[in-house]
Amino acid sequence: MSEHTGLLTPAASAGTPQTRRTGQSLSVAALRKAYRGTTVVDGIDMDIAAGEFVTFLGPSGSGKTTTLMMLAGFTEPDSGTVTVDGRDVTRLNPAKRDFGFVFQQYLLFPHMTVGENVAFPLQLRGLPKAEIRRRVGETLEATGLSGFARRRPRELSGGQQQRVALCRVLVYRPPVVLMDEPLGALDKKLRDQMQTEIKSIQRELGLTVVYVTHDQEEALVLSDRIAVMQDGRIEQFDTPRGLFEQPRTPFVADFLGAANFLTGKVEAPGDDGCADIRLDTGGLLTARHRPCVPGQPVRVAVRPGKFRLGPSDESCCTGTVETVVYVGTLVRVTVRPDGAAPGTPPLRVETTSTDPPRTGERVFLTANRDDVSVFTDTEGG
Structure with a gap:
């Protein structure tokens, strides 16, 4: 990955605007969801600070992804609230929340170049062509992809494709970025590399990130705090060190370590x-x-x-x-x-x-x- 410039750091030359830190706070209160009488999310409460990296960690069926889908607006909660910087977005259409979302599947447009894929969200928002070119160039450079703008997705490795998917989110400066096991399809070496890159970008941009994984090591490496989940509830919401050294329940002690x-x-x-x-x-x-x-x-x-x-x-x-x-x-x-x-x-x-x-x-x-x-x-x- 190249040195972060443009998108991530103050402008090195006159006339290049500095990037604002975009992360906003996110709060969840009494969030619940049931399917056919079975409760899958059972009263989630948490406050996430602006610029914080929080991970939902737990086994399959613990409610991680359902909670993330409710934050995104793709799934409507049965009760509870979701607020961003104090603004209630619980019933707001996903498009109007303007969150970024990175999936495990890259979902890149195969007929578009890398530059066109990254530019697409800005074109939907009607930004001027000059502004789109500037932002796309900064974002690709920040993630080490400045030389790949004219390539098609099929010409990229798995790690490069995942970086393009990340660029497509970062380019429009979302207040909150949601990630659902985005590195699950990569081999261990690429996962380790991408973890370092994602954390570096998140810190330098001040992004608020909510991340889902079942990989304990990944959660420890990436997170400021981790919500360990079981049966739709949060067993413990704490720093990696707090979870590892002072688990509050036997489940947390056994699952994490x-x-x-x-x-x-x-x-x-x-x-x-x-x-x-x-x-x-x-x-x-x-x-x-x-x-x-x-x-x-x-x-x-x-x-x-x-x-x-x-x-x-x-x-x-x-x-x-x-x-x-x-x-x-x-x-x-x-x-x-x-x-x-x-x-x-x-x-x-x-x-x-x-x-x-x-x-x-x-x-x-x-x-x-x-x-x-x-x-x-x-x-x-």
């Missing part, structure tokens, strides 16, 4: 915001926690990368190594914990050790108290 879960009971709550938890496997684990009382059943969650292979006198869990898989930058190990009930899945451990354990070896696991999440038995997930 594939946490290991162990059951136990609170043995001794401390005055320092920590508690000793006696695991059902027999080990003792210290964790920072929300308020709980001695004897209370809990589940603790530890991410694979947070388990450490430590000496026996410091361990919270002992077990036997079942598998060891080398995956380049780290080694993935599964451990069958001692004392686990039949049917209990093995614990997953990720280590960067140059001397990882071997299959069949006895190991001792421990975790830092700040890396343990505690959930009471009343919390679902």
Whole structure:
């Protein structure tokens, strides 16, 4: 991608107008939608700041795309409101909202050149030809496509076609850009490249972006905040760091980072915001926690990368190594914990050790108290 100029940065020469930052705030209140008696979006509330990148993340059927379609106006909500900079657009025609929309399918006009595809939204809006040429040129240059204006879509790679689809949205400066899994059709290398480009453009233009994906890594890379969704509801709306380090429900802990879960009971709550938890496997684990009382059943969650292979006198869990898989930058190990009930899945451990354990070896696991999440038995997930 070429250096961002024109569209993204203040004018380098006299007579070239600076691009205004176009993002506007977006608010959703009590948004609901049901189909044939089945609720698919169940009371969504959120406030998105102007220039913020927010991602809806969740498994299939969690309500991500339906919520996005209601924001766009393609689907009418049963109840609730959508406002942009305080203006109610809930019942407004999609065309009058003037939002940008980027789909997984590129939907480029095959008979048009790249330049003509990008110019099309401006022609619909009746802009003068000189203004259209200027904006198209700036937008193509900003996304590294200035040399492709005369090519047809069939002459482009998948990543280039997706950039053209993005250009067609950016060229008319929408107040909000909605993206529905736009990188799903690309291979991993192209996805990684496009993630960097989309985030760079979004930041420099100050775009308000609402993005849908089921890819946890993609959400973490792109987002200022992430709404983790399940069964039409938002489980947690937080920063990537907040979600990863302080999940509020077992579902969030497991969906974002594939946490290991162990059951136990609170043995001794401390005055320092920590508690000793006696695991059902027999080990003792210290964790920072929300308020709980001695004897209370809990589940603790530890991410694979947070388990450490430590000496026996410091361990919270002992077990036997079942598998060891080398995956380049780290080694993935599964451990069958001692004392686990039949049917209990093995614990997953990720280590960067140059001397990882071997299959069949006895190991001792421990975790830092700040890396343990505690959930009471009343919390679902």
